[in-house]
Amino acid sequence: MAGRHAHPSSGSTPTSPKVLAAMAAVLCAVGLAMVALWPDGSTASGRPGAQQVNGVVDDVERQSCPASAEPQPGSPSAGAPGSTACGTAQVRLTSGPQSGNTFTVPLPSGVGAPQVSAGDEITLAYSPESSPASRYAILDHQRGTQLWVLLAAFALSVVAFGRWRGVSALLGLGVTFTVIMGFVIPAVLGGRPPLAVAVVGCSAIVLVVLYLTHGLGRTTTVALAGTLASLLLTGLLAAVSVSVMRLSGAGDESSFILGQSQGIDLRGLLLAGILIGSLGVLDDVTVTQAVTVDELARANPEFSARELYAAATRVGRAHIASVINTIVLAYAGASLPLLVLIVALDDPVRDILTDQLVATELVRSAVGTMGLIAAVPLTTAAAAFLARRPRSGVSPA
Incomplete structure (x- = not known):
């Protein structure tokens, strides 16, 4: 009966030797892939002579x-801050x-x-x-x-509320930035395939961050498996969508300049950006589903795997409904100047939606959402299978 009252954290459920072996195999595969894609340091320089x-x-x-420098009345730059x-x-x-x-x-x-x-x-x-x-x-x-003061206030607020969990979350954030700045970006600048670099980099991030934040346990391993599977599916959907819509990746001025000056595969860079942008929400959904199944199994050991799956899927549907709105709002906020410009130009809706800039953002939102939707049944099914409990009087067989 004591076990009924001890609710461990999300990652403290004991992990079987088979799951540990699978985790070690994934870790070795990601490590070997990082070694193969590791940049050799031959990156192009920035602005020459400056x-x-x-x-x-x-x-x-x-x-x-x-007079020639003054903006004409009624012009777009008239009255703009810093225009003259x-x-x-x-x-x-x-x-x-x-x-x-x-x-x-x-x-x-x-x-x-x-x-x-x-x-x-x-x-x-x-x-x-x-x-x-x-x-x-x-x-x-x-x-x-100013930035250091803001970052210090951010770290203090996280630690004050989350305590040791907050400390582990900050360490995980440091790992994320280290992988992106130390591996992903140098590898892309070094001419490595951006999509492959993003897949390997995201896998390394999620491997370290999930176990660092949620502990070494069965639920964390299930969340990891669901995240990796959903990440690969998101990459496949993104590759198909970008190819079918013939998006070049050079939708804005910065991408165009980057492609000209560094010779980077802009389509692959677009795919890498979609994967990295989806990862943050993916691990949130998979951890929630794995922990939900584990808590339901502890609260009612009589639940079968099917009942655990059905109950946790209802939670997942509510979570996905709110996350979809979060994704759309995040992309809308990042692209707000573009949206304002589109409305100001007053172009037909069909021309607006088929423009490369808008189509790229639509692909980001749609592909990311489909990857999240797939993460719910994948993670929930795996967690329910591992956490199932036999009914009273029925043998496990």
Whole structure:
């Protein structure tokens, strides 16, 4: 009876030797794949002949803009913040080969240009091959201190609420960033296939993060299996959808520049982005389903595998209904400038939906949602099979 009252955490259910062997096999396969795809360090350089330096604005001298620089009334840039800024700034460099010296730098202009004042810490582009008058150009404000303060507040709030679970979640977040920045991005820049790199990178992330966050146990292993299976299915659906719709991956200016300057497979990069974007919600759904089945089995040991599956699937349906809205809102928020531009242009709906930018976002949302929907029955069925309990008076056979 004591076992009826001890509800362990999601990952503390004992794991059988067969499940441990399967987990070790997956871990070895992912490790070998990472070794095969590991970047060799031969990545292309960034902007040739230019580097970024830091500085502090000592003084700003604003001047009247010439008539040719003023936006015409009614034009899209009229009244836009930073659209007209004429004059110079005295900038004292704090890094770079000429650190400590002060230079006169023209104020940045154009839509979205940073507005600087005396005392601002800024970043500048340094082009040593340019003329002295245009050697430095103001890029943006420095935000290092503000970001560190925000990250510290974020970490403290997570630990204060989650305690040791919060600490493990932060460690898992660190692992995620390490894999993406240390393996995925360098491998893509090194010419490795982006889709294969994304599959292996996502598998490594989910292997480490799930066990680190939820513990080494049967439910975590079931969630891992469901996540990997759903991830592969999502990749297959994404590849088919992108191929059928003939999406090139060069939908925006940054992708186009990346393809030209680095020679990266933009279609593969698009597929990799879909996988990485789906992973965060996938592991949430699979862990929820695995834990739900385990808790139902503990609450009522008389439930058969079929009854466990049916009850947990009802929970999964409610979860998926809310997650779908989350996915759509996340993509809509990230693409809000594009949506505003589309409405402002007042194009026909058919032309809007078939545009490559919009079609790409629709593919992201649809493929990610179908992968999530598949994760529920896959994970629930595996968890119900492993957690089934024989009825009273009936042998396990």
